[in-house]
Amino acid sequence: AALKDGLRSQVSAALKEGRVTPTELCQRCLALIRSTKFLNAYITVAEETALKQAEESEERYKRGQPLGILDGIPIAVKDNFNTAGIETTCASNMLKGYISPYNATVVQKLLDQGAVLLGKTNLDEFAMGSGSTDGVFGPVRNPWSYSKQYKEKSVPKSHSEDEESNWVITGGSSGGSAAAVSSFTCFAAIGSDTGGSTRNPAAHCGVVGLKPTYGLISRHGLIPLVNSMDVPGILTRCVDDAAVLLGSLAGHDPKDSTTIQDDFKPFELPNLTDVSKLSVGIPKEYHAPGLSSEILALWSKAADLFKNAGAKVVEVSLPHTHYSIVCYHVLCTAEVASNMARFDGLEYGHRSAMKDSTESMYAATRREGFNDVVRGRILSGNYFLLKRNYEKYFVKAQKVRRLIADDFVKVFRSGVDILLTPTTLSDAAPYTEFIQEDNRTRSAQDDILTQAANMAGLPAINVPTALSERGLPVGLQFIGRSFQEKQLLTVAKWFEKQVQFPVIQLEEVKRHDSGVFQHQKSASFS
Amino acid sequence: LAPWIPVVGLEIHAQISSNSKLFSGSQVQFAAPPNSLVSFFDASLPGTLPVLNRRCVEAAVMTGLALNCSINKKSLFDRKHYFYADLPAGYQITQQRVPIAVNGSLSYSLYIDNKMSQMVTKTVRIKQIQLEQDSGKSLHDDARSQTLVDLNRAGVGLMEVVMEPDLCCGEEAAAAVRELQLILQTLGSSQAVMAEGQLRVDANVSVHHPGEPYGVRTEVKNINSIRFLAKAVDYEIQRQIEELENGGTVLNETRAFDSKLGCTVPMRDKEGKQDYRFMPEPNLPPLILYDAKSLPANMNHQQVINIDWIHERLPDLPSVKREKLVEQYGILPEHSFTLLNEDGLAEFFESVVKQTQMKPKKVIGWILNDLLSYLKQHSLTVKESPVSSFLLADLLKLLEKKEISSTAAKRVLAELWKGEGKTPLEIVKEQKLELLQDQKELEQICQAVIDGQQNE
Numbered sequence: 001a002a003l004k005d006g007l008r009s010q011v012s013a014a015l016k017e018g019r020v021t022p023t024e025l026c027q028r029c030l031a032l033i034r035s036t037k038f039l040n041a042y043i044t045v046a047e048e049t050a051l052k053q054a055e056e057s058e059e060r061y062k063r064g065q066p067l068g069i070l071d072g073i074p075i076a077v078k079d080n081f082n083t084a085g086i087e088t089t090c091a092s093n094m095l096k097g098y099i100s101p102y103n104a105t106v107v108q109k110l111l112d113q114g115a116v117l118l119g120k121t122n123l124d125e126f127a128m129g130s131g132s133t134d135g136v137f138g139p140v141r142n143p144w145s146y147s148k149q150y151k152e153k154s155v156p157k158s159h160s161e162d163e164e165s166n167w168v169i170t171g172g173s174s175g176g177s178a179a180a181v182s183s184f185t186c187f188a189a190i191g192s193d194t195g196g197s198t199r200n201p202a203a204h205c206g207v208v209g210l211k212p213t214y215g216l217i218s219r220h221g222l223i224p225l226v227n228s229m230d231v232p233g234i235l236t237r238c239v240d241d242a243a244v245l246l247g248s249l250a251g252h253d254p255k256d257s258t259t260i261q262d263d264f265k266p267f268e269l270p271n272l273t274d275v276s277k278l279s280v281g282i283p284k285e286y287h288a289p290g291l292s293s294e295i296l297a298l299w300s301k302a303a304d305l306f307k308n309a310g311a312k313v314v315e316v317s318l319p320h321t322h323y324s325i326v327c328y329h330v331l332c333t334a335e336v337a338s339n340m341a342r343f344d345g346l347e348y349g350h351r352s353a354m355k356d357s358t359e360s361m362y363a364a365t366r367r368e369g370f371n372d373v374v375r376g377r378i379l380s381g382n383y384f385l386l387k388r389n390y391e392k393y394f395v396k397a398q399k400v401r402r403l404i405a406d407d408f409v410k411v412f413r414s415g416v417d418i419l420l421t422p423t424t425l426s427d428a429a430p431y432t433e434f435i436q437e438d439n440r441t442r443s444a445q446d447d448i449l450t451q452a453a454n455m456a457g458l459p460a461i462n463v464p465t466a467l468s469e470r471g472l473p474v475g476l477q478f479i480g481r482s483f484q485e486k487q488l489l490t491v492a493k494w495f496e497k498q499v500q501f502p503v504i505q506l507e508e509v510k511r512h513d514s515g516v517f518q519h520q521k522s523a524s525f526s
Numbered sequence: 527l528a529p530w531i532p533v534v535g536l537e538i539h540a541q542i543s544s545n546s547k548l549f550s551g552s553q554v555q556f557a558a559p560p561n562s563l564v565s566f567f568d569a570s571l572p573g574t575l576p577v578l579n580r581r582c583v584e585a586a587v588m589t590g591l592a593l594n595c596s597i598n599k600k601s602l603f604d605r606k607h608y609f610y611a612d613l614p615a616g617y618q619i620t621q622q623r624v625p626i627a628v629n630g631s632l633s634y635s636l637y638i639d640n641k642m643s644q645m646v647t648k649t650v651r652i653k654q655i656q657l658e659q660d661s662g663k664s665l666h667d668d669a670r671s672q673t674l675v676d677l678n679r680a681g682v683g684l685m686e687v688v689m690e691p692d693l694c695c696g697e698e699a700a701a702a703v704r705e706l707q708l709i710l711q712t713l714g715s716s717q718a719v720m721a722e723g724q725l726r727v728d729a730n731v732s733v734h735h736p737g738e739p740y741g742v743r744t745e746v747k748n749i750n751s752i753r754f755l756a757k758a759v760d761y762e763i764q765r766q767i768e769e770l771e772n773g774g775t776v777l778n779e780t781r782a783f784d785s786k787l788g789c790t791v792p793m794r795d796k797e798g799k800q801d802y803r804f805m806p807e808p809n810l811p812p813l814i815l816y817d818a819k820s821l822p823a824n825m826n827h828q829q830v831i832n833i834d835w836i837h838e839r840l841p842d843l844p845s846v847k848r849e850k851l852v853e854q855y856g857i858l859p860e861h862s863f864t865l866l867n868e869d870g871l872a873e874f875f876e877s878v879v880k881q882t883q884m885k886p887k888k889v890i891g892w893i894l895n896d897l898l899s900y901l902k903q904h905s906l907t908v909k910e911s912p913v914s915s916f917l918l919a920d921l922l923k924l925l926e927k928k929e930i931s932s933t934a935a936k937r938v939l940a941e942l943w944k945g946e947g948k949t950p951l952e953i954v955k956e957q958k959l960e961l962l963q964d965q966k967e968l969e970q971i972c973q974a975v976i977d978g979q980q981n982e
Binding site: 090100102104220334337338362 | 566569570571572573574575576577578605607609611614615616617671673675677801802803804805808809810811829
């Protein structure tokens with residue numbers, strides 16, 4: 001089995017049949033993490049506990065009693081999910097060294113099914129950002145920066161200037177998780193998605209990024225950014241794998257009162273061959289300012305793909321789309337101001353040495369613990385929540401949010417099954433270029449295509465589609481109806497098969513997978 | 527000088543009597559070792575979420591029904607933000623927009639004058655009842671310049687009962703709160719013991735001249751007993767009147783009641799008005815309650831609260847109990863108040879009545895005049911009484927059978943108080959208190975006394 005293999009199809013079978021053991025798998029991943037350290041995808045590598053989990057898994061396989069498909073599978077988790085005994089930092093000074101006493105529900109579920117937790121991945125501080133560049137542990141580098149495909153297309157000005165200054169960002173804020181999956185150091189990773197934080201880096205890193213319907217997967221243990229929009233995100237190398245992860249994580253959690261009560265039945269994805277009954281909507285507002293001509297062309301090509309296969313492809317309108325950025329800004333900062341109020345240094349986390357008074361200790365702790373991005377959002381949020389501003393901003397934004405959500409309801413009611421849109425405005429920017437603009441500007445620009453799905457609570461998925469002129473991944477997004485993940489993923493899987501997105505060619509992976517690395521294949525193995 | 531009309535509005539926080547806290551599973555218990563009853567959520571560990579405690583909702587519904595409120599079938603939770611050491615999350619979860627119960631009333635009675643001869647019934651309107659979290663406790667250690675924080679109480683469920691400003695003085699405030707306390711204790715929704723912080727009262731006080739708009743009000747906090755409530759309110763009314771009559775102004779401020787000095791003083795750390803930046807609590811969906819009509823057929827009964835079901839099971843409220851006592855035993859309304867006012871006294875009375883032939887109207891005298899005054903003198907509760915209802919009943923039986931005089935009975939009672947385990951009959955024999963029934967014997971004694979007098 002190769003590190004590139006799909007879960008359900010290859011790895012699981014290989015483990016069951018003993019062709020590879022969980023410890024071997026774990027060790028290979030750990031070795032690859034070590035040799036790809038320059039990507040800075042991981043904040044914490046939990047080597048000891050991972051090997052122990054792998055050993056336990058191996059015992060189960062020996063007894064012929066694996067816990068399921070995920071038993072022995074190496075997984076990475078974004079560092080804003082609580083993991084008992086393993087540091088949870090949110091890439092912030094505020095939580096450096098913080099060891100949580102409990103596991104997030106999604107983490108617990110993974111562990112209960114025998115998954116091997118390799119470590120915690122890097123992100124923008126407290127998940128605020130769209131580049132994974134603004135955490136205290138430094139930026140995450142997109143593995144594609146080191147791919148043969150990218151290097152072939154880039155023209156370095158001088159030899160010394162090549163990899164060091166040319167590397168591109170992963171997108172964010174779940175950049176570490178996306179990079180980890182993209183570079184084969186794990187088979188799947190958990191991210192979070194509040195305005196696009198799973199889909200955006202998935203698009204830039206050429207992996208599948210699923211944002212489930214709000215309320216389907218428990219947020220208990222996910223350190224919140226915006227409680228009313230956050231969801232745990234799933235990053236994998238193929239759509240089938242995303243379905244496997246979804247099946248193991250979805251369902252009511254009594255610890256999270258915003259999860260729905262209905263029973264969730266895990267599903268296997270059918271191999272769709274006939275799309276003639278499918279109606280695909282193309283929202284015209286998603287032809288957003290700044291959308292690269294390359295991606296526009298790709299989007300168009302994808303629409304044609306569906307049309308030629310017999311599907312009904314129609315242009316639709318989501319008229320309130322262009323309000324979503326400001327609406328998101330108000331609601332997001334308001335919730336941030338509220339959620340960050342607990343970080344005062346008293347019970348946990350960083351505490352300033354300032355001792356003059358409780359208040360001065362709070363102020364110093366928060367100034368020292370949070371970066372500018374976080375502090376900026378707290379200030380904005382508090383402004384919007386002031387009594388004199390509440391109606392004007394917060395309530396107004398909630399109303400606009402309702403309008404945005406209603407746009408989707410209307411479109412889906414008109415007979416459209418699924419929406420097809422770009423995920424990002426362009427391919428990944430070089431880091432040096434990306435940091436020219438501040439976080440707020442970047443987030444506002446980059447989130448435009450992904451935010452609305454969070455506002456409306458709808459499921460959405462990025463499917464890697466093709467390489468750009470620069471040799472970097474470009475993905476397209478499907479948005480589905482509430483709780484219709486099966487339909488969403490079925491269509492995504494069909495599309496994935498059509499486009500045959502190329503496998504990343506990384507030196508490091510070649511080295512580790514030598515002997516098994518055979519030939520280029522699409523990410524989806526049929 | 528123009529008369530002043532004092533206006534008093536009370537905000538009462540009653541701790542809900544439940545096993546666990548409002549939004550988490552940690553235990554509710556008084557005086558436990560510091561920080562021993564704190565769940566991850568109570569400590570505001572990042573990533574934890576609130577889960578609503580059903581029992582707390584039921585307690586609030588019961589209380590709302592007992593106070594004649596409309597129960598809102600849909601109510602909402604909000605965050606109220608401020609920074610303080612005893613508020614780990616930096617916000618309190620409360621119900622600011624739509625509380626669980628609104629528009630009720632509380633009837634209470636008080637003596638019309640000092641003679642305690644006649645009672646009058648008054649009503650105060652209840653504006654609303656809302657569910658909210660209690661905060662932890664912070665203790666300031668000035669000697670070591672540190673603050674000690676105990677989060678045991680953080681997250682305990684509270685019912686905040688907001689009254690309209692219908693009260694006019696300390697006596698009314700005390701009587702209203704006393705009645706509320708009895709109601710809560712009867713329902714079991716709160717143990718409402720002020721000394722244990724289970725019932726906290728803040729008083730809003732202002733004064734104005736008739737025909738003029740309401741005056742500026744102050745909020746008085748730190749009131750630890752019903753007796754102090756009356757004192758604090760009356761003091762504040764007086765203070766405001768004096769201030770205004772001397773040409774001064776009343777500041778819209780928060781004042782603390784100093785029980786040692788018997789006055790209110792401005793509170794140190796309240797600087798100006800706080801903007802609490804209220805925001806809906808995004809982790810709790812709206813609270814939906816049902817009644818018999820609106821209850822859907824297939825609903826899982828574990829998941830719903832039926833207001834009508836709770837209504838049907840409400841116990842007799844104090845006002846009803848009093849009426850029953852008056853009707854059943856022919857005692858005065860004032861008596862019924864005193865009986866219910868002392869924990870266990872009504873039961874004691876009824877027990878004695880059952881055991882003797884003496885008319886309840888006579889028994890009540892022994893209960894209220896003799897027993898109760900002994901209890902008060904020795905600061906004992908009815909439960910702690912060295913004289914049980916059986917002993918008293920025995921004594922009253924002797925009295926009823928005319929075996930002893932009432933003077934003798936009082937002497938026996940005094941002896942019983944010593945709690946030496948003697949029965950009334952034993953004491954009577956010991957002290958030779960038997961009533962002589964024999965005419966001839968009595969004549970002889972009288973004659974002896976007269977003779978004795980003559981010899982002097």
